[in-house]
Amino acid sequence: MASDTIALGIADPDARPIGERLHDWVVTVDHKKLGILYILYSLFMLVIGGVEATIMRIQLIVPHNHFVSPQVFNRMFTMHGTTMIFFVAMPILFGFGTYLIPLMIGTRDMAFPRLNAFSFWMTAFGGLLLYFSFIGGNGLYGAGNAPDVGWFAYAPLTSRAFSPGHSTDFWTLALLVSGIGSIGTAVNFITTILCMRCPGMTLGKMPLLAWLNLVTGGLVILAVSPLTAAQIMLSIDRYLGGHFFDTQAGGAAVLWMHFFWIFGHPEVYVLIIPCFAFASEIIPVFSRKPIFGYPVMVGATVAIGFISMSVWAHHMFTVGMSSYGNAFFTATTMVIAVPTGIKIFNWIGTMWGGKIQFRAPMLFCIAFLFQFLIAGLTGIMLGASPFNWQLSNSYFVVAHFHYVIVGGILFTVFGAFYYWFPKMSGRMYNDALAKWHFWLFLIGFHLTFDFMHIPGMLGMPRRIYTYEPGRGWDIWNLIITIGVFFQIAGVLVFVGNLLWSLLKGEPAGNDPWDAWTLEWSTTSPPPDYNFAKIPVVESRRPLWDIKHPEDPDWKYE
């Protein structure tokens, strides 16, 4: 919270008492403040999730280690996964969306500002519930505190018999509550984008960021709702003695798997599509070229949205489905790679022949391109059911999805952070520190996650708290853990840069990147009302049109 007030101190020169200014942040319905609250909240949770990951990696650095007990290890991977997906990745992306969408479509706020505040506080409350389990999870049973059922919480492990105490209740309630917040945000995104665009901004002239967040909103609605329903069922089982997932009474554990992954796979696209959006804004600006293939980008994103609803059981090949099921979900998984590949070609096409400027946001986006490509390739490998039977539940899977989540999502989020930080704070970040951050994190990432594929292929299962020496896993685990410390160093530089720049950064001006979308036409940070006069646009790059009246875009679109 302390950095809130710092940010405000710059934004807002009138010196009112600090209590009053904090109060402003708590009761705010302004999309910019809520966006920043989302981002700060997620960064805080990122640190917590990172500590949990570090604990796991220290435990695994050598065989037969005794850094933590098996029980604590189980809690760590459960809390780490749940935290990172639901309380870091989702809210940070919602935060950027909340902050940027109204600015980029030329309006003064979201469609439903109070719903916006409600959604943020629901999400925040969900995280609080999850972490309260460390204190309140024991219940009367003296049975473990924090949840330890894994982030997908398979039945029947979640039943009262196997998870006594309250820890699993906290897990399910936290996701129920934050899920309601996410659905509220999605409703708000969709409505804002469809109903609040400034005059002239037809759907075909929206910035890609708006388009991609529209698709994300639709996916959140279709994906998070089933999860919410499944959590209600789990609560009924645990509190009211229901039998949804109770195999003793005829219930089916596999049904939970289906419900979870019907959420789970679309969810990964909920996370990556906003990152595609960042890349689609940042790459053109630093290549000094308009995005290559705008309509194809939109079409590919919509296609991904639809196909992503039909691949979920590729997480369940090892459960034993019919051969038709295996064939179907293998095929859909292959198909979804096509629109994804199209997008990669479009970004490369944008860079092709451009005057590329290797600023920090661009560096992160270029790394994203390579890493996301590799992650997609291991995804396709895992999507082939025979291959999957060999490697499911191994460290190969862990390497695959961290390649996407860290190498794809986190890298673009860092890129977006550097790109829009000047707008949000009014100050430039320190370029040298940003480059240090980039290289440290890049090295750490590759040390950790490149080498993680190998013990996976050598048969090391995920979620084991220790292992025997002499299976050929030792050296790889050592390297993996060493990489973690590089990543930590990178993040520390990042946080340091953030604080330093907030206080001492050069003033950024309205438009430090010579960019083209509407958020750069207003002051940094923008005033409460965003635009003194609602803009009117005629092309996808309104600021280009202003800066180049002799050669405006609308002649060609």
Place this chain on the structure above:
Amino acid sequence: MSSATLARSSNESAWALPSRGRVGMFSLIAAESAVFTIFVVAHIYYIGKSLSGPTPKDLLELPIFSTVCLLSSSLTIHLAVRALRKAKVGVFGLWWFLTMALGAIFLVATGREWQHLIYEKGFTISTNLFGTTYYSLVGLHAFHVTVGLLAIALAMIFTLLGKVKPEHSERLDVFSLYWHFVDVVWVIVFTVVYVIGR
């Protein structure tokens, strides 16, 4: 430079976007549909899978009367909003009250069905698999009816206080979308629980 106005043309007058209320409500309905879909799938999947009795055939009777009431409330809410749009506030109040009454009858009927099942038949949510899916699906729907009824009651109070004006018809129209949705869901729940499930 706080606005990006361009001089080429001013087509501001022709600029019309969809109504926020309707888009927001349709998005919410999409989310709610997904929630109900999962519950309906679970119910269908578990038909006949209970390991012990009683079965739906032993317990359920078709709730024809309450179904007719709920479905006709869709018509009355439509007529109410139409009357308000034409500035006939009195007629509006009448139809609105009827909507509320019909919704309340439905809820009371569900309550009596549950009372019968619980107190006379000893059939609860934990009795067997059927009990779990039956009470949660019907209960989820009844919860939505309750929320709708609270909103209707609130608007009724405002009507009695004379605060409801024709310019509010747009909002009540958006709300009526929710009410129609709850009715459509009931048609599905009715079919799945009382017809197919029996």
